[in-house]
Amino acid sequence: LGRFLQTSENQHLSWLHDVNAGDFFQAQSTLQSLAAEHRTFVAKKKTLLSLSKLAAYAVEDPPESVHSNIEAINRELDLILHQEQLPQDVVEGLGTDIDNMRVLxxxxxxxxxxxxxxxxxxxxxxxxxxxxxxxxxxxxxxxxxxxxxxxxxxxxxxxxxxxxxxxxxxxxxxxxxxxxxxxxxxxxxxxxxxxxxxxxxxxxxxxxxxxxxxxxxxxxxxxxxxxxxxxxxxxx
Amino acid sequence: MQLLQQTATTDEDRSKINAIDWLVFDPSQRAEALKQANAIMRMFVGTRKLSAARDVFNKLPAGSYRSHHPQLEKTGNVDLCAEDENAIREYLCVKAYLDANDGFNDWFEHYHDMKPEKPAMATGANFTERVAFEHRQKQYENELERWRHTLMMQTKDCERDMTRMHQMRLLRQLCLPPLCFLLHTILHSTEQLNKCLQLADVIASEQYKLYQVFQRAELQKFLQKLRESSIALLDTGCDALGYKFE
Known part of the structure; x- marks a missing residue:
């Protein structure tokens, strides 16, 4: 089942399986790569990154790679914060709102x-x-x-x-x-x-x-x- | 079933609570009364004696933190020394915390009393009740949010009192994760599933650093909870985070 879920069409479900199995290391990396690919909604990308970050902190005895992943995630979240803080007039000028905005x-x-x-x-x-x-x-x-x-x-x-x-x-x-x-x-x-x-x-x-x-x-x-x-x- | 278990008040606690009476007698001692009351409430919250904490809280006259600073009343803005300001903030945070817990208990009672009547919900008669219910829930969320925010702010700026700082950190660890679980319960059982997932944003944010007050095991448990919400979302035909499939 794990291997079936790792195929690209099913990756968006595999983290659920990993969390259930207690494999937070795997869940962290899957969520991070899902976030990296996502372009449609900035809010969704943010939640994927947040989940990935929480999963990173849930890993028992985390290896060094997990810490550098957290740094990378924080950078991405920082960029999203800049997008979220765009003045409302500007966002309205684009004919959208922050919930429906794509990733910029x-x-x-x-x-x-x-x-x-x-x-x-x-x-x-x-x-x-x-x-x-x-x-x-x-x-x-x-x-x-x-x-x-x-x-x-x-x-x-x-x-x-x-x-x-x-x-x-x-x-x-x-x-x-x-x-x-x-x-x-x-x-x-x-x-x-x-x-x-x-x-x-x-x-x-x-x-x-x-x-x-x-x-x-x-x-x-x-x-x-x-x-x-x-x-x-x-x-x- | 209450998620935050409470411990009963003992006679010894009772005498601590009553001791506050001596300090509120003279209005010029309000600042000291506030600090002592805070210290006792801190201890009660830490040992989960919420009703005892509530009793201490009720001993302080409403708005007593203002009365010894008449300027505060007038302008709403006065330079207090850091110690007094912290004491006032702590007092307000304890208030928000106790209110949030009462709010949850009300909600919990309400939620379960409502349940058997659910089939009748379709008829117009229950509409007002439902609106009231949603309103209350909203209030709870707001309160929780406010409480969190103020608690975050108050841990700054108090290096002088190391014991207090240590107690504050323990309190954050003790109180905040259970509150997050409570909020998840509310959102999940009222089927606001995508908001459940967005709790991850709040907890992971660097602004509040809530994730730091979670033990590893608590985070694991919380992710399990989010997984349950995700699976419920998949059943409604959305993707795991509540968005339409692309």
Missing amino acids: SAKEIIDLYVGEFNVDANEFDFMKALDLLQFINKEDEDVDCEDILTHIWCCAILKDDWSEISRPDDPFENCKDTVFFKTLEMAYMDGLDLTQCLPAVDRLLAAEELGSLRDQVSFQFLLRAGYEHLEQIFDK
């Missing part, structure tokens, strides 16, 4: 946090997007981490109307309230490595996403001044 990739979640659906995106949303970068598979050739990073910061820049800010009265004071600089400040306070998670200023200014803003001299000036200010802090 880290890149998709980033795009939703920084994208146009998230009208009220603030520095917290951009920080989440930066946090999500750790889930991007660096070996995947189709995904360029640098591009995503530049995209996140461009979206942050575009949240504000820079022609208003660069009015001559007090440009630096006005700058502080932009989403871009608030995110920067928060990232710095949180101890993120800004050399890693902030693209070079020239790369940012070369991004086509910024459109006509790229050519505004006052905007370029403010951005470069901000970068210089950062460098001074790091030199200290």
